[in-house]
Amino acid sequence: KVTFSAAVPTVWQMLLNYLRENNLKPTTLKRVVIGGSAVPEAIVRRFRDDYGVDVTHAWGMTETSPLGTQGTPNAAIAAMDAEAQLKFKLKQGRPPLGIDLKLIDDGGKVLPHDGTTFGKLMVKGPFVVGEYFRGDGGEILDADGYFDTGDVATIDEHGVMQITDRSKDVIKSGGEWISSIEIENIAAGHPKAELAAVIGVAHPKWDERPLLLVKLKAGETATKEEFLHYLEGKIAKWWMPDDVVFVDDIPLGATGKIDKKLIRQRMVDYVLPTAVAAGAAVAATVALAAPPEPKIYAPEPEPHPEPEAHHAPEPVAHAPEPQAPEAHPPEAPAPEAPAPEVHAEAPPVVHHEPPPADHTAWSPQARPVQAERVRGLTVIEPTFTETKFPGAEASEAVAEAGFPAAPRLEVPADPLPAPEADVFGDTPLTLPFVPGQAKTLRKADRQADRKAKSGGFGNRYLDLALLGALAPAAMVGAAMLGTRFGLMDWKTGLGLITLEWAPKIALLSVATGLVGVIIALFAGFGRLGLKAFLVLGLSLATLGGYVWMRQAQITNPPVNDVATDWARPLTFSQRMMRERGVDAMPVEFDPIVPLGAEFYAGRRVADVNAETCAVARPLILAANTAAAYARAKSAMEQAGLALVTDDPRQGRLEATARSLLFGLRSDVVVRILPDPRGARIDVRAVDRAPTPDLGANCSRIGRLMGFMRS
Structure with missing residues (x-):
């Protein structure tokens, strides 16, 4: 039940012939794309008239990654009748966003887009080739950055291109x-x-x-x-x-x-x-x-x-x-x-x-009814007596609520003058309180105390933000422990948790920290500012660590295979290959840096080693092979490697190392050969996981060489 397909014209021609010869008809096919070479008009007509299938032309090259043009009509062409659209269906179409086309003659002169003028087709865009592998072919772009496709074409007033031939x-x-x-x-x-x-x-x-x-x-x-x-x-x-x-x-x-x-x-x-x-x-x-x-x-x-x-x-x-x-x-x-x-x-x-690729935080009310803050109110020194005046119980309740206690006061005969307005408002302060008022104030004041201690919404937000700032580090730590102790594989621990989830949470925590600083500015910076900046600092530090690691991955050679001799590369024994397992990275004689590495993709690992790891050179010892073998074995034990192969007759030592953080395994092979100057020692270290080692194997070989020289 195919509804859409794509092929070159000769394949469609054979299909159409087969359908005609066997009196068949496609029942589900709705649309086909034709590329590779220009489509004959007869194919378009047979698809349209005999089977009701719409034909779309397309053109591209490996060098254009790969789409260069597609025959999707613009508004003007789509408004034409079917017969008028046919001549545009026979053309290769219009370029997508990002692709520019031009026509030139043999002298480099730019030719008009009139639909009749033939010229060399030149293409330019962010996903158009800039050079060939290892520089083969030399400079392939003109002064304006256009690539010569090798096709002869026309371009009409609608911007529709038609290939007329290969040059x-x-x-x-x-x-x-x-x-x-x-x-x-x-x-x-x-x-x-x-x-x-x-x-x-x-x-x-x-x-x-x-x-x-x-x-x-x-x-x-x-x-x-x-x-x-x-x-x-x-x-x-x-x-x-x-x-x-x-x-x-x-x-x-x-x-x-x-x-x-x-x-x-x-x-x-x-x-x-x-x-x-x-x-x-x-x-x-x-x-x-x-x-x-x-x-x-x-x-x-x-x-x-x-x-x-x-x-x-x-x-x-x-x-x-x-x-x-x-x-x-x-x-x-x-x-x-x-x-x-x-x-x-x-x-x-x-x-x-x-x-x-106005937060106005709730602020606790000041304690009410403090006589010394009321203008015109005479402060009476309390005199303790056994007599209780009516309302003493209310005063005790007020005291429990945190107000100034005066359970036993001798009130002077002259009543207190009427108090003036409170400094915080125009409402006059009235004393004493009745018991119902005291109960209400006690409850409200307790709530105010709790809010004052907790800091309200702003404080709670910053607590959550602090947890978010610590989350990436906690995730990475858990991933390290889980990977090292075999609770998860490296793809989950290092790949998924450490390199995908944790960076996203770190970026989110930075945004959360910035919001926390804004909240602190409005809710009370003196009380919440330190915590807000702590959250933001932790978030930025975590994100900065990931940015540094990402930059290190880009600028450092993304290799995990380092050797001292690529002319006669070392290989592992069958025993070591069994130890590595079927899921381990393959060990090649002349590996190439994979695509995706910004500065090194497509280059030989041997050449990258020579440029970036100065210690990866053979070691010549003024000693016989037996003495050199003993020194190499001692060096591997000093470096904390676990020996797998110990073969003095073949002059071969193999061992396994584990990374400090995630416990990822790397395998090391040492070869001792006779040399006119004594003995020659070569080393190769290869990770099992296909992840950039950030120079770990180069450092490992450097330490081994240092132990052997001492």
Whole structure:
């Protein structure tokens, strides 16, 4: 129940033929994408008219990663009827965001986007190649950063690009360019044709002329005139092929494209019928005027006289422009060379083309009813007596609530003057309190005390933020312990928890810390400021650690394989390989730094070792091999390595080391060989987990070498 698929035109052609021959019809297919080479109009029409399948053209290269254009219509094209849209469906489409296209001529001049002017297709963008692997091919971008695709194309006023040919396949006839792809796509629409190919063949007058090769459908027969008549009115007259050859097979490359390189090899000795007479005429005449300046596009008017009529029984030479009188009679025309057969038996050749991211906190109320803070109120020194005045119980309740206690006061005969307004407001202070008021105030004051002690919302928020700031470190610590003691594998402990989850939580804790500082500013900076900055500092420190580690991963060589000798690389014994296990990183003779490393990707580990690990050099000892072996074994024991292989006869020592934090294992092999100066010691250290070791193996080899020298 496939609804969408993509393939090159020849694959779709074979599918359509199969459907027709077996009277089948796709029931679920809705849309197909065609790329690899230009799609013939017949394929688009058959998909649309016979099966109701929409065809979208696309173009790209490995160098464009890989999409360069796609035939999705813009608003103007989508508003056209189906027939008007067809000519745009035959084009390769418009570039996606980030891709820029331009056309240039052989001199580098930028050509217009008018839909008719042919030019070299240049492409530029952030995901377009900048150079080839290891610098092969030299500088491949022009001064503006554009890459030469090797295609010849046009671009119309809608920005829709159409590939007319590969630069090596375009036919240059009389200084003008003829698109071999356009001719063969039209010829492939002939009812009797299964496949068609067009190549340029040498011509003495026009440099090259088109030759059409046709593979007929099974059981069909046809003549040259049928195909030439079929092309009339569909292409310019001077584009008309000079000959048609019917072949048993047309070779395809590994990706299903027509292999024109192989076709040209097979047709290397072929001579066009029109080339015989033209050769004699050119040899007998000298043009008076200089040849026209080559252009990169073909204007609508015919640029030169029409090639010889193809329906005449005898070939006729092109009529030249006014010429000088003949210096000598023309030679007799050579006999017409027979058209060679193109056999299917020749093995197909896979063609590899060369590289041409107001918080107002609650504040407790001041304790009410303090006489010394009331203006005009006489403070009475208390005198203790056994007599209780009415309301003493209320005073005791007030005392319990934290107010100034006066359980036994001698009140003077003269009443107190009426108090003035409180300094905190205009409400006058009144005494004494009644018991109900005291109970209410006691409850409210206790709540105020609790809030004062807890700091309210701001304090609680900072407590949670502090836990968040400590969480990444706690997670990493748990991951270290879990990995080291075998409770989890390194992919979970180091990869998932340490390198993915913890950094995200650290970044979130920094944002939480910043919010905490803002809350502290409004809720009472003197009380909450220190805690807020503590939370923020811890968060920043944790995040800074991850930033440092990430930078170290980028700037340090992302290798976990260090050796002193890459000319004769050390390998591990079968016993050690069993110890490493099937999930361990493979041990290669000449490893390459994997993709993803910003500064080192694609380079040999041997070259990176030579640049970044100065201690990774063979050690020469002025001693015999037995003494050197004993010293190497002692050095491995001093370094705390666990010996796995101890083979003095072979001069081989193998041991296992564990990293300090996560306990990840690394394997070390030492080889002792005789040397004219005594004994030579080589060391190789390889991690089991494919993670950058941040220089751990280089340091390990350095320590071993130091122990051996001492």
